[in-house]
Amino acid sequence: MNRSAWGGVGFTLPALLWILLFFIGPVLLMVAASLHPLTAAGVPSPQWGLGAYRAFFSQPAYVQALIDSVVTTIVVTVLSTVISYPFAWSIACVVPARWQRLALIMAILPFWTSYVVRSYAWLLAISPVGLVNKALLALHLIHRPLMLAYNPHATELGFVHFFLMLNTLTIYASLKQINPRYELAARDLGASSWRAFFGITLPLSMPGVATGAFLTIVLTIGDYVTPQILGGFRQLLLPQLIMMQIQRQLDLASASAMSLILTAIVALAYLGLQRWLRLSRL
Amino acid sequence: MARLGFTPRRFYGIGASGFALLLGLATPAAAQGTLNVLTWCDHEDPTLLQPFETANDVKVNFKDIGSTADALAILGQSKPGDWDAIVMDETDTGRLEGMGLLAPLNKADYPFATIPSQLQDPSLTSVNGSLYSVPEKFGYNTLAYNKANVDPAAMQDINAPWQPQYKSRVAVYDYYVPEIQYAALALGLNPETISDADLPKIKAKLEALKANAAMVGDVTSTQQALTTGAVDILVGGGEWVTAGIAKDQPNLDFTIPKQGGIRWQQGLAVFANSNRKPMAVKFIQYILSPEGQARLATSACYWGMPASTAAALTPDQKEILRWKDQPDYLKASYTYLKMTPEMDKKLQALWAQVMQGK
Amino acid sequence: MKTLTLFASLYMALCYLFIFLPVVVLVLFSFQAGNLPVPPLKGLSLRWYLAVFHDARLMGGFGHSLVVGVVSSALSVLLGFLAAYGLARYDMPGKRFIRGIIMLPMAVSYLLVGMGLLVSASALGAAPGLPTVIIGHVVMNMPLAFAICLAQLGEHQRRIEYAARDLGAGTLRVLLTITAPMIAPTLIAAFCMCFTLSWDEFLIAFLNTRFDVTLPVVIWGLLRGGLTPETNAAGALIFLISIGLMLAVEILLLRKRRA
Numbered sequence: 100m101n102r103s104a105w106g107g108v109g110f111t112l113p114a115l116l117w118i119l120l121f122f123i124g125p126v127l128l129m130v131a132a133s134l135h136p137l138t139a140a141g142v143p144s145p146q147w148g149l150g151a152y153r154a155f156f157s158q159p160a161y162v163q164a165l166i167d168s169v170v171t172t173i174v175v176t177v178l179s180t181v182i183s184y185p186f187a188w189s190i191a192c193v194v195p196a197r198w199q200r201l202a203l204i205m206a207i208l209p210f211w212t213s214y215v216v217r218s219y220a221w222l223l224a225i226s227p228v229g230l231v232n233k234a235l236l237a238l239h240l241i242h243r244p245l246m247l248a249y250n251p252h253a254t255e256l257g258f259v260h261f262f263l264m265l266n267t268l269t270i271y272a273s274l275k276q277i278n279p280r281y282e283l284a285a286r287d288l289g290a291s292s293w294r295a296f297f298g299i300t301l302p303l304s305m306p307g308v309a310t311g312a313f314l315t316i317v318l319t320i321g322d323y324v325t326p327q328i329l330g331g332f333r334q335l336l337l338p339q340l341i342m343m344q345i346q347r348q349l350d351l352a353s354a355s356a357m358s359l360i361l362t363a364i365v366a367l368a369y370l371g372l373q374r375w376l377r378l379s380r381l
Numbered sequence: 382m383a384r385l386g387f388t389p390r391r392f393y394g395i396g397a398s399g400f401a402l403l404l405g406l407a408t409p410a411a412a413q414g415t416l417n418v419l420t421w422c423d424h425e426d427p428t429l430l431q432p433f434e435t436a437n438d439v440k441v442n443f444k445d446i447g448s449t450a451d452a453l454a455i456l457g458q459s460k461p462g463d464w465d466a467i468v469m470d471e472t473d474t475g476r477l478e479g480m481g482l483l484a485p486l487n488k489a490d491y492p493f494a495t496i497p498s499q500l501q502d503p504s505l506t507s508v509n510g511s512l513y514s515v516p517e518k519f520g521y522n523t524l525a526y527n528k529a530n531v532d533p534a535a536m537q538d539i540n541a542p543w544q545p546q547y548k549s550r551v552a553v554y555d556y557y558v559p560e561i562q563y564a565a566l567a568l569g570l571n572p573e574t575i576s577d578a579d580l581p582k583i584k585a586k587l588e589a590l591k592a593n594a595a596m597v598g599d600v601t602s603t604q605q606a607l608t609t610g611a612v613d614i615l616v617g618g619g620e621w622v623t624a625g626i627a628k629d630q631p632n633l634d635f636t637i638p639k640q641g642g643i644r645w646q647q648g649l650a651v652f653a654n655s656n657r658k659p660m661a662v663k664f665i666q667y668i669l670s671p672e673g674q675a676r677l678a679t680s681a682c683y684w685g686m687p688a689s690t691a692a693a694l695t696p697d698q699k700e701i702l703r704w705k706d707q708p709d710y711l712k713a714s715y716t717y718l719k720m721t722p723e724m725d726k727k728l729q730a731l732w733a734q735v736m737q738g739k
Numbered sequence: 740m741k742t743l744t745l746f747a748s749l750y751m752a753l754c755y756l757f758i759f760l761p762v763v764v765l766v767l768f769s770f771q772a773g774n775l776p777v778p779p780l781k782g783l784s785l786r787w788y789l790a791v792f793h794d795a796r797l798m799g800g801f802g803h804s805l806v807v808g809v810v811s812s813a814l815s816v817l818l819g820f821l822a823a824y825g826l827a828r829y830d831m832p833g834k835r836f837i838r839g840i841i842m843l844p845m846a847v848s849y850l851l852v853g854m855g856l857l858v859s860a861s862a863l864g865a866a867p868g869l870p871t872v873i874i875g876h877v878v879m880n881m882p883l884a885f886a887i888c889l890a891q892l893g894e895h896q897r898r899i900e901y902a903a904r905d906l907g908a909g910t911l912r913v914l915l916t917i918t919a920p921m922i923a924p925t926l927i928a929a930f931c932m933c934f935t936l937s938w939d940e941f942l943i944a945f946l947n948t949r950f951d952v953t954l955p956v957v958i959w960g961l962l963r964g965g966l967t968p969e970t971n972a973a974g975a976l977i978f979l980i981s982i983g984l985m986l987a988v989e990i991l992l993l994r995k996r997r998a
Contacts, residue, residue, distance in 0.1 A: 106910065107829025114822035114841050114881060122844055122878045125855030132858050160737035186754045189747040204989070205755065209762045211981035214939050215955045216974030219962055220761035222602075223768065223971075226609035228778050230764055246549060248611055249596035264758060313846075321848025324941055328962070331596035332555060332736055338850055345946070347729065349454035351858055358854045362847060369846055417950070422963055427795055442950040445960055458861055605966050609777050625965065629774045682965060 133355035143352060151356035161340060161357075168337040169364065171251065171326075172319045175258040176312050182259065183266035184308065188300075190267070191274040203271055207264045218257050218328040222248055225256070249331025257325045262318075266311035273307025274300070309375030316368045320361055337361055414439040416660050419452045420468040421445075421647065422600070422682035423518070424668075429676040433667045439660060447599065448556060449473040450725065456482070465655040466664055470558070471505045471648030472717040474514040484651045485511045490662060491669050495689040499711045500646060504719070514648035517668050518677055520685040521714060522559035523642035525607060525618025525635040539567045539638040542616045543586075543593055551594040552606045554617030557732035558717050559643045563617060564590065566640055572715045580731055587735045590616065597736065600683060607633060619645075620702055624684035627701045637713050644714035646688075678702065762978070769971035776968040787972035797973055800957030804938040807869055807953055811876035812884075812933035816926055818877070819884030824918065827892040828900075845882045852878050853943035860947065867949045875943035880933040887932070891925040892918075924991040931988045935981045 135143040136150030144150070155161050190202045212220070225231050227244035235241045247253060277300060285295040323338040330336070335343075337357060344354040369376070418424065420443045430441050446452045449469050456464065469477065477483050493501055500516040507513060524536050530550075535541050542551045553560060562572035564586040570579055591597065595612050604622045606612045608630050615622060619642075623633040649668060651661040667673045674692035678685060686702055687694070694702070703710070718724070772782035791797055822841055826834060844852065856875050860867060896918060903917045919926065941955040948956060954977070961970050 107825040107831040110825025110829070111822040111837055111841070114818040114885065115837065117818055117877060117881065118840055118843065121874045122852060122855065123840075125859040126851065128862055129851075129855050129858045132862070160734055163737055182754070185747075185750055189751045193744055193747040194751075202751075206758060208982065209758055209978075211935060211939075211978060211985055212762055212765065213955060213958065213974050213977040213981075215941055215958045215962065216765065216970065216977065217761060219970060220765040220974065222605065223609075223776055224761050224764040226605070226777060227611050228609050230760070230778070233778060244610065246595055246611060249598065249602070249606065260757065260761065263754070267754075317846065317848050321850035321942075323850070324959075328602070331598055331602070333596065335737060341850065341854070343733075345857070346454055347448070347450045349457040351861065355854065355858055358851055362851050365847060422960070425796070425960070431795075444949060445963065458867075460864070460866075599963060601963050601965055608775060608966060626775065681967075682963075 129355040130359065132351055133353075133359055136352045137350050151352045152360075154353065155356055155360065160335075164335050164337050164340045165360065167251075167334045168320055168361070171255060171258075171336060172316055175255055175262060175319050176315045178255070179259045179262035179266050179315055180308060180312055183263045183311070184270055186263070187267045187270035187274060187307075191271050203268070206267050210261075210264045215324055215328075217261065218325050221253070221257050221260065222329060225253065248329065249333070251330060251334050253329040253331070254326045254336075257329045258315075258319050258322070261325075262311070262315040265314060266308075269311035269314070270304060270307040273304045273310075277303045305375045309372045313368060313372050313376055317365050320364060414657070414660065416441050416466065416657055416664055417464050418443045418466045418468065418664070419446055419455060419464055421447070423677065423680040423685070424468055426676070426680035426682065429673070429680050432672070432676075433664065436667075437660065437663060441664070448558070449477075450729065461654040462656050464652050465657045466661040467650050467652065468517070468647050469514070469650065470717050471514055471516060471646045472719045474506060474648060474650065475504075475508050475719060476721070477650070478508045478513050482653055483513045484653045484655065484658060485513060486515065486651065486662070486665075488512045490666060491515050492689055492691065495691040497688075497690070497707075497711060500688050505646065505716065506648065514650040515665050515669060516688040517647050517649050517665075517674075518685045518688055519644060519646040520621050521619035521635065521637060521642050521644055521710065522554065522556075522563060522617040523619055523635060523637050523714075525615040525622050525633065527607060527610070527613045527632050528634050529632040530610075530613040533634065533636065536614070536636050537639050539563070539640040539642075541638070542614050543567070543589055545593070547614055548593050549595045550613040551590070552603045552612040552615045552618075553590060553594050553597045554603050554615060555597050555599050555736075556617065557728055558720075559617050559645060560587065561728055561732065562643045562715065562718060566643065566715070569640075572643060573718065575718060577727070580727065584731050584735060587731075588738055591735055591738065617643075621645075621683040621685050624701045625679070625681075637710055642710075642714045644711070644716055645685075646716065647685075765971050765978075766975045768968055769975040771968040771971070774968070775966055776971050777966070787968040788976070790969045791972045791976060794969070796957050796960070797954070800952055800954040803869060803951050804954040807872050807876060807944070808934045808938035811873045811880060811937045812930045814873070814877045815880040815884045815933045816888075816930045819881045819886075819929065820888045820919070820926060823885050823888035823892055824914065827889060828897070841885055842882045844878050845886075849879060849940065849942045853946040856943065857946045867947050869948065869951050869953075871947040872944045872953065875947065876933075876937040876940060879940070879943070880936055883936070884929040884933055887925060887929040888922070891922050896921050928988045928991050931984045931991075935984050939977070939981070 132143070133151050134147045134149070135145070136148055136154065138144045186206065190199060190206065194202045209217070223229055225247035227246065231247065232241075232244040236244065281303070282295045282299050285299050286292065290298060321338055323342055326336045326339055338361070341354050341357045341361075344350045344357065414437075416439050418441060422445055424430070425443055425445070433439070434441055444455055446455065452467060452469060467477075474483070496516055500519060503510075505514070506516065524541065526533070526536050531547070541547065561583055562575070564583045565572040565575050565579060568579075568582055568586055575583070594616075596602070596606055598606065600622070603615050603618065604626070607615050607618070607622060608626060619635045623630070623635050626633065649665045651658055651665070655661055668677055669689055671689070671691045671693040674687035674689045675694045675698075678687040678692055678694060679698055684702065686707060694704075720728070767780070768776035769787055770783045770785070771780060771787070772784035826838060852875050856871050857867075860871055865871070899921065900913050900917055903913050908916070938953070939955060940953075941959065944953040945956050945959065958970065958973055961967070961973070
């Protein structure tokens with residue numbers, strides 16, 4: 100290596116060390132902890148073993164939580180992508196250029212409400228005496244207040260609200276990077292506007308879709324607050340189970356094992372979306 | 382030069398003044414003593430703590446627990462001496478003492494003459510004749526309901542929440558101990574002596590309850606469900622959910638069904654390895670004083686009956702808490718289970734299975 | 740095209756309605772004169788905002804969150820900027836790998852970082868506290884600061900740096916007196932971004948604190964303690980502060996673009 104290369108290493112070293120010491124190291128410790136399952140006496144076993152993982156997969160209730168977590172994540176990801184794409188497209192392609200920035204800022208403004216408070220605000224909004232029910236009653240769309248809160252759909256609602264904003268942002272950014280001349284060229288060559296959209300715009304905006312989808316997956320599957328506040332315990336998701344292991348059972352081995360299983364799913368999602376991902380371009 | 386963002390001097394000037402501001406903020410206030418308490422949320426009310434903190438120049442640190450199991454998990458992650466006092470379900474006194482966690486207390490330090498006999502039963506407060514825990518607050522896990530929407534007379538039957546007419550109008554409080562005992566009582570069992578053989582029946586009963594319920598939730602979410610009209614009945618509810626909001630929600634009420642109900646009772650104890658035992662004792666004395674009892678009974682998180690009859694409550698507050706009904710209620714209610722760690726594990730597993738079931 | 744515009748406008752209106760609904764509910768009932776944050780609105784009042792300012796726990800949490808946010812964001816921007824500078828200005832083997840390592844935390848959930856620190860602290864016998872939270876927030880936010888800085892370190896600055904070097908300035912001097920001030924708006928924008936993420940972060944803080952807790956953890960406790968418009972007021976105030984910061988970012992970036 101020449102002198103200049105060493106200089107570069109010097110500048111990147113603090114950041115690298117930080118990640119190594121405070122992220123990769125702790126995750127390796129977690130792997131180790133998950134391989135020392137608790138004994139009957141409630142202390143970590145001195146032997147290495149897959150007991151914590153075996154215990155997880157032999158408990159139908161735990162496997163159910165894993166399935167519920169994956170299903171919720173998929174539903175949320177699909178819904179927020181499908182809802183946000185036309186929204187982002189409208190901002191990027193219908194709103195006049197000078198208003199676009201404002202339209203986008205308005206679309207992501209509630210992003211900055213406190214994360215814990217946001218779920219609580221939804222709970223107030225969808226309660227039987229909340230604004231939503233009041234409005235539906237006033238419009239004579241329903242006769243009795245609907246029971247909207249405290250079920251898995253309320254959890255999904257809370258998630259979709261948040262990720263609608265995030266996905267709108269990533270998709271908008273990606274739509275703006277497309278050279279408008281491509282689509283015009285396609286139209287000049289005789290393509291219908293639909294064909295131009297599906298042939299040019301949609302494929303070229305995939306990085307934004309994939310980035311938004313990936314962030315949605317990562318943040319949904321690891322979230323504890325939203326299901327805890329909105330879900331009403333009709334189903335438990337994996338992070339809730341993990342917190343129970345920590346708060347009630349003091350079983351860090353199981354909690355570690357479950358967190359790593361959760362991370363493995365995120366890794367699968369990453370591999371699936373990898374070819375479109377542009378994480379550094381957020 | 383327009384592309385130069387800031388001049389260097391301005392850039393570092395901003396940075397330095399920001400840092401100085403932060404240092405000012407981060408400087409700790411005058412040093413003072415501390416007392417570390419594991420507690421349910423009702424002891425965290427500043428109106429309760431501040432008079433004690435000011436009088437003794439001490440800062441009370443607390444960590445929220447929602448069951449004795451929570452407390453044990455926190456203790457497991459702490460070093461000996463980290464904690465000074467605990468507010469716990471008093472039925473767990475024997476169990477914690479058996480683990481060597483608690484320090485013996487001197488009965489003469491506390492106003493036991495003002496505490497009803499059912500509350501100071503030695504099986505709750507003492508082990509082998511020595512006192513380990515002082516009763517401080519109690520109430521009921523029975524039925525809370527909205528009397529605008531359900532017939533109060535129907536709530537006199539402990540099996541009411543299982544009735545099909547209340548389908549999806551029922552909430553269940555997420556605390557496995559009283560809920561399991563409530564189900565046992567509804568099955569005609571003695572809820573203070575549940576055995577392994579009873580568990581399958583209880584599990585089926587709870588599953589049926591969950592199937593009829595709209596939600597299961599903690600203190601806040603069940604209270605919210607009841608106040609917003611999401612549900613009409615709260616199983617495991619009592620004065621702790623209705624009393625604090627009685628002024629705003631006069632339709633919320635609670636009862637003890639004719640078959641009886643479950644009584645919760647909090648006790649204060651000092652940890653054996655605490656380094657601040659005298660201050661911990663002072664804290665208990667403060668909580669048991671007439672003012673402390675009144676503030677605790679009406680604390681922000683949830684209301685409850687004070688253990689001491691000398692509590693300085695107003696007539697209004699006594700009315701809301703059903704002060705004069707207490708002798709009857711005490712007779713009609715059962716205490717929480719006195720649990721072994723094995724039984725606790727089994728009940729937690731049972732509850733988790735019920736929660737997970739569809 | 741007309742119908743398309745009409746449909747698009749209608750759709751956008753629905754989306755905005757959905758997006759703003761919880762915020763409106765939150766803010767509206769923070770002015771509730773009654774004791775419960777649900778309809779009916781029993782008149783307007785500022786009493787709950789006063790209650791927030793008199794609540795020692797909320798104010799304590801606010802102070803802690805401020806310290807955690809400022810320290811962790813400053814560290815994130817410092818480390819992220821240095822790393823971005825190293826990658827942008829020097830040739831070295833394994834650039835892609837180094838970038839991958841630094842960006843890695845962006846691809847994992849907060850839960851994993853929080854759990855990792857909890858398990859490590861418990862293995863090392865370290866007491867939980869704000870320093871652990873700061874460490875965790877730097878892990879989560881530094882990649883973001885790094886990415887923002889990397890995107891801004893273009894050829895233009897490189898030419899000015901060379902000029903300074905030709906005039907005899909050393910590497911460190913160039914970095915401190917030329918590069919950093921030159922991309923200052925970017926650094927400050929990155930700082931503000933990191934700050935809004937840090938001071939609102941819940942899971943890492945929840946898992947790794949005991950007594951000195953941050954604002955989101957205090958609010959979590961408040962939620963457990965029952966329904967009160969005070970929670971709404973606290974949430975509305977946090978919203979206001981975050982919006983203010985993001986406006987600052989917007990103005991900084993806009994100013995730069997115009998310049």
